Amino acid sequence: MNVAESAPSLTATPAVPVTTSADPDAAEGNTAKPVARSSKKSVSVSSTASSPSQSSSTIVGVASTSALSARLAEYMSPADLKLVKEAYRFSDEMHLGQVRKSGEPYISHPIAVAEICAEWKLDVQAIMAALLHDVMEDQDVQKEELIERFGAPVATLVDGLSKLEKIEFQSQIEAQAENFRKMLLAMARDVRVILVKLADRLHNMRTLAVMSPEKKRRISRETMDVYVPIAHRLGLNNIYRELQDLAFSHLYPMRYRTLSKAVKAARGNRREVVNKILEAVKITLKEADIRAEVYGREKTLYGIYRKMHDKHLSFSQVLDVYGFRIVVDNFRESYYALGALHALYKPMPGKFKDYIAIPKTNGYQSLHTTLIGPYGTPVEFQIRTQDMHRVAESGVAAHWLYKDDDGSLTDLQQRTHAWLQSLLDIQKQTGDSAEFLEHVKVDLFPDSVYVFTPKSKIIALPRGATALDFAYSIHTDIGDQAIATRINHEPVPLRSELKNGDIVEIITSPNSRPTPNWLTYVRTGKARSAIRHYLRTINLSESTELGKQLLAQALVAVNLNPELPSTLIDKLLNESTAKSMDEIYTDIGIGKRMAALVARHILDLVEDDAPFPFQQFGDKHAYKRDPVIIYGSEGLSVQLAPCCLPIPGDGIVGQLKRDQGLVVHSDDCEHAKRLHIKEPDRWIDVTWGEELNRSFDTRIEVTVTNERGALARxxxxxxxxxxxxxxxxxxxGDANDMTHIHFTIQxxxxxxxxxxxxxxxxxxxVSRILRERG
Structure with missing residues (x-):
């Protein structure tokens, strides 16, 4: 007896009559408000689906499990099917009486999610989690109960899929960010979490039509911003394309309908060309003795829309609406097929990409080439093997990362594992959920650049990544200590953008540290989170010391001894929001508090308490405020203003800037003079120290005759x-053949x-040289 014959069938129950009460605040999907947990038992009925009534009062419908049963029987054992049946019965009982806004029994949604997961042939635990994924959130089922009934692995998967509805958040954005963080961290530990979640989101998007326009737009935007990039990053191209088109249809319904009609019309107009190309390609491959499957493919509507939008084209100008895919038996034949095609039609220069030799970050492999077909029409071809085709369509679902078999990990598994691990690294360095989500979304880019280490290892980074991103991708310590880089053996700045094929070498120094300016040109989430983490931790002690020095000067200015007794400190803390003097010092150092105002507050406390044993100076006019000494190595709490770039020997003034600490300007800086008029209380006296063991940036402009070798000299x-x-x-060069060269030198x-x-x-x-200011 085969598996299909021995498999116990799943059965469905009719939903009991209920009154629909759609929840306008549901986070996703077209769900109705959940009902209280029912003690009624499931009643088995025929698994043939009937059309649900759309009455606003009484809903009667039947959820079909026949498709799920048939698909699971293809690859599951009878023992596994029995476990799935138990999960289904429990989910059906928990959701009894609950309906979707469309009128269908709610259990139809978990069944549909399980069907999508079964298409990927996910294991029994993932299918059970798909059926149970809403019971914790909707019916208050506790994780402990799921562990007892179905085991810890299934309960952990369901918990990773459940939202944090019970926690109070300050805003919906914060709640959403925390939900995503929980899901992504669960995904980093077990990739099945995101596979089930994507199946859940796909079914909700397929049934989104019954929702209000506002809710459709919000859910579609969330899908486009988060779930579509994740699907692409994991190589789930079928899900990626469908989610894109579904989200597009709800975000821009008019544009979607217009493009859909245009594509249908073009389909008829171009049928003759497509058939002619298809026949010619089949004959050419057969003559070359290459066995291959050849079929046409159509660009997604969203793909056409993006091309029209990004390149400012009309629909008639988008010539590659149709393309062709060729699937061959083995690696070598993919290149043989490429040669045969190039002999048939002329290739377009610059339109060939070899993703077999260098796969995309999500594991995608194919040869891409664009040829000039009949009537001068550009036609794109994708050539791949059967294995590559399976990975291209199913991505990480084609290989299991959750199996303990690290020794046989494929390149795709290793890259995906590294990305999932980076989520955990970002989590450790991130302050809150919104920041975590921001960093993760930065990494979810559809395009990548591929660069090489000096030892020829390939590193994939998001397009637009810089050499500093490369440094952090190797190791956080390499990034933190980077001072320079060589790209293709040429010295370039760390902010240099990387291009495909670059060989990148990072030069480090133990004395180098991240600066706030680095955040302006890093691209990856890992680099941004590491820099922010460093700035938060290191800046604290430096700002505290600066604040302590500033407060001491402010106390002297009001005729008070800087050494405050503990009783006065306690009194000050009782009247402020700070928990310690270090917190007050830090706030002063980063500009959140004014040292002069804190000093005057302390003076008021002393004057209000006459017998207070406190030593005061005799004549405050006999003391003058000493300037803050600047050495240029104070770190992040002291910054040299980029507008004037002061250097030792210049007269300088200091501005206490909110959240940035002390900013030092030249005393003749025009920008500083304007700022001083606006906030005169935020300026203090500063002076250069005597021993300065570092270099300082400054700018010069050189006017030189425009001739060969001038820059080199x-x-x-x-x-x-x-x-x-x-x-x-x-x-x-100007009319007099003179060139202006601007240098920043140290x-x-x-x-x-x-x-x-x-x-x-x-x-x-050289006719003129001057120092640039402002």
Whole structure:
């Protein structure tokens, strides 16, 4: 007896008559309000589905399980089918009397989710979790009960799929972010969580038509922003394409309908061309003795819309609405087929991509080529093997990461495992759920660049990633200590954007540390979270020390001793929101509190308590406020203003900027003068220290004759003057054939800069040199 014959069948129960009461605040899907847990037993009925009545009062419907039973019987043992049947009965009993807004019994939704999971041939635990995925959220079933009935693995999967409805959040956005964080972290531990969740979201999107327009738009936007990128990142291309089109249809219904009509019309108009190409390709491959399946494929409506939108094209200008897919038996024949096609039609230059040699981050492998077909029409071909085709359609669902068999992990599994592990790394370094979701969404990009380490290892990064992203992708310590990079053996800034095929080498120094400026040009979530984590932890101690120094100066200015007795500190803390003096010092250091205002508050406390034993100075005018000493190595709590880039030897002033600490300007900076007028109380006296063991950025502009070798001569002179060039920008030559070159160079002080400028001035072709300000 085969498995299908011995398999126990699943049965469905009719929903009891209830009054529909749709929940307008449901997070997703077209669900009705859940009813209280019922003690009624399920009653078996025929598994043939009947059309549900859409009456607003009484709903009667039958959920069919015949399709699910047939699909599971194809690959599950009778013992596994028995476990699935138990999960189904429990879910059916828990959802008894609950209906969807469409009028169908609610149990039809878990059945549909399980059917989608069965198409991927997920194991028995995942199918059981699909059937049970809403019982904790809707019917208050506890995890302990699921563990007792179905075991810990199934209960953990269901728990990972359940939202955090019982927790109170400050906003819906915060609640949504926390739900996503929980789901993604559960997914990082077991990828089946996201597979079931994507199946759940797919069925909800398929049945979204009954929802209100506002709710359709909100759920569709959430799908497009989070679930579509996750499906693509995991290589689930069928789900990815369908979710895109469904979300598009609800976000822009008019555009969707218009494009749909245009595609149907084009389908008829281009049928002759498509058939002609199809026949020619089959004959060519047969003559080359290549066995292959050849079939046409149509671009998704959303794919057509994006191409029209991004490239400002009309529908008639989108020529590759149709393409062809060729599936061959083995790796070598994919390249043989490519050669045969290129002999049949001429390839378009620059339109060939080899994703077999270098797969996409989600494991996708194919050869892509665009050829000039009959009548001059561009036609795209995708060539792949059967195994590549299976991975292209099912992605990570084709390989199981949750099996303890690390020794046989495929490249796809290793890349997916690394990405899932990065979710856990980001979680450790992230402050809150919204920030976590922000970092994760940054990594969910459909396009990637592929670069090489010096040892020829391939690293995939999101398009737009920089050398600094590369450093953090290798290791957090490499990123934190990066000071420079070489791309293709040429020195370039860390902010340089990477291109396919680049060979990237990172130069580190134990004295290098992340700066807030790094956040402006990193692209990956891992890099952003690591930098923010460092800034939060390191900036704290530096800001505390700066705040302590500023408060001491402010206390002296109001004729008080900076050494505060414990009784006065207690009194100050009782009247403020701070829990400790260190918190007050930190707030002063980052600009959240004004040192002068805190000092005046302390003075008021002393004056209000006359017998308070506190030493005061005799004549406050005999003391003047000492300036804060700047060494340039204070870290993040002291920043040199980018508008004027002061260097030792310049007169300087300090601005206490909210959440940024102390910003140092040149005393002749025009920007600083305008800021001083707006907030005069936020300015303090600062001065340079005597021993400065670092270099400082400054900008110079050189006007030079536009001739070969001019830039090289100037750069060489700067190097010989013991200065480093961190940035160069050249303007186009003017009418007098003169070019303006802007350098950012690192110098020791103003005297060093003057010596460099004198040396450059003496070079041939240089007509003018000046220091740039503002």
């Amino acid at each position: 100037i750069a060489a002179e700067i190097g010989e003057s013991e200065a480093n060039i961190s940035h160069v920008n050249m303007e186009d 110098v020791e002080d103003r005297a060093h800069l003057a010596r460099i400028m004198r040396n450059i001035k003496h070079l041939s072709g």
